[in-house]
Amino acid sequence: MTNQYAVVLAAGQGTRMKSKLYKVLHPVCGKPMVEHVVEQIESLNMNEIITIVGHGAEKVKERLVDRSKFVMQEEQLGTAHAVLQAKSLLENKEGVTLVICGDTPLIQDTTIEALMKYHHEKRAKATILTTTIEDPTGYGRIIRDDLGIVGKIVEEKDASEQEKRVTEINTGTYCFDNQVLFDALSKVSNDNAQGEYYLPDVIKILKDADEVVAAYRIDDFEESLGVNDRIALAEAGKIMRKRINEKHMRAGVTLANPESIYIDAGVVIGQDTVIESNVTLRGKTTIGEDCIITSGTDCTNAEIGDRVWIRTSEIEDSKVGNDVQIGPYAHLRPESDIHDHVKIGNYVETKKAVVGEGTKLPHFIYMGDAEIGKNVNVGCGSISVNYDGKNKHKTIIGDNVFIGCNSNLIAPVTIHSNTYVAAGSTITEDVPEEALAIARTRQTNKEGYMSKMNFVK
Structure with missing residues (x-):
């Protein structure tokens, strides 16, 4: 030869x-x-x-x-x-x-x-x-x-x-x-x-x-086509995108509006996945079979399993298991690891967080530098307080934990398995297994206060 x-x-x-x-x-x-x-x-x-x-x-x-x-x-x-x-x-x-x-x-x-x-x-x-x-x-x-x-x-x-x-x-x-x-x-x-x-x-x-x-x-x-200026660069991108999108469609992927979908050359997508308009898939993103990716979603170097439903969300350098729901308007920042059957709801943000199987983060939640076990429910407005102004600290939550709404988990802290954190609590110490943690002041009612302050006319 x-x-x-x-x-x-x-x-x-x-x-x-x-x-x-x-x-x-x-x-x-x-x-x-x-x-x-x-x-x-x-x-x-x-x-x-x-x-x-x-x-x-x-x-x-x-x-x-x-x-x-x-x-x-x-x-x-x-x-x-x-x-x-x-x-x-x-x-x-x-x-x-x-x-x-x-x-x-x-x-x-x-x-x-x-x-x-x-x-x-x-x-x-x-x-x-x-x-x-x-x-x-x-x-x-x-x-x-x-x-x-x-x-x-x-x-x-x-x-x-x-x-x-x-x-x-x-x-x-x-x-x-x-x-x-x-x-x-x-x-x-x-x-x-x-x-x-x-x-x-x-x-x-x-x-x-x-x-x-x-x-x-x-x-x-x-x-x-030789690219010598920005006009030719845009033209090359347009032609390449068309080529990439057609390859995926021939392989069994549904692209609802190919002209508005931006898929990088290194992306892998499984059969029977449906991708709606205005979706961007970047870098080394891989998406499994039978997924639904709705309009406005942006994934960069994301590893997505099978039967995942992502609604108008952003995922960066993170891993998502099978049968997961994400969004709308969720943000999975780098090093998030979302296990099977998890629900990540609207306006939820994770960063360097492991979320165990069957866990639910339904809405308005931040979990950064966190390790969350199986079958955990995190209430609305709850956050892991991971930054002290100088260093990042880790929050660990065991299995079968219920975190009430508007809870602040001040890291470093461990919430052991089978525990309950009452709504509105600010947790600064570890919670032992089988315990109920309440960290809030007792309610006090001042009768007649509004009249004395002339707030009531």
Whole structure:
């Protein structure tokens, strides 16, 4: 089998993005553009992936660590100059090298695979990935002869009026015979208006040497979309979201209004789950089967079990078991662990809290830094008072506990199993098993008080 290599061009700052974040790190559906590209390449069993980095090198390396080798392009002097930086790693190796831009997040592994297969079939030294577009303004044109053989790539500024009417364009993705590529790169000149070394010049060098140059044309221009500004970034996100949503629907997920549902690329959803409008699922969120996610819900890195009903709530970096009800307007903050058959009601907030099986937190409750057992009922308005102004402290509640309404549990404190906390109590000491805890002053009625204060007319 022929060796296969990939060179990913990811050194440019992307000035048109008008951003402090380097271009290839801008996310599309939850992942940086360059990560989308590398993921597609990885599935093709490349011998080596080499990413050319420049601006933002360390941050690019962080995202692709252990997935790519890296070469630094100190000065950005054009695409040919960028590929040339991989010379020390690839120059003398036999095989085929894919050159692809890190700002093309929509390209798919099937397209890359077809390009490389076509390259082999044509026994070409270089194969250009091309597409057609109604308005090719700004793109390099693919000029073919009467037999359809590729003659050259002509950039917009160098094209004649007749050449400008050609609608087949260069996408910026190529396959090369590896040794031929690096030999040709040494011959590329920067004799142009920008004083840069351009990769398309390799095609002319190979044609002049009577080498076979082919072009593989794809029908879908969207796959080749390069992101150079915020407008293209939004367009790429729109296309990617449509692709993601259709994949989930084909797998048995109901999306009530796909155009209004935002699902990141890494999200997993089980069959027969129903997702309503204006739902956002981010990061590594996983959702089980037969769930109902209602409008306005936002989940980030959430692990949701089966048969869960989430109503207009937010869940971050938390785990939810099976047969759980959440919301409306609940907020599960990071490190919440909600076990099976739990009810989390309206305006309930948890943070770093374990909630045991069958427990109910019906409404207007805060449980932070808490460990709550099974079959506990926490009354309305109750809170774990976990912060003393300097440190966080833990509240532990055992099994089968009843916490009355408007109770304050001052941590660190333990409410042992099978206990009852009276409504309105402020608990500052541990409650032993089987006890009733009452922590409030006795009611006193002052008769005639209102008349004496002239409050009654």
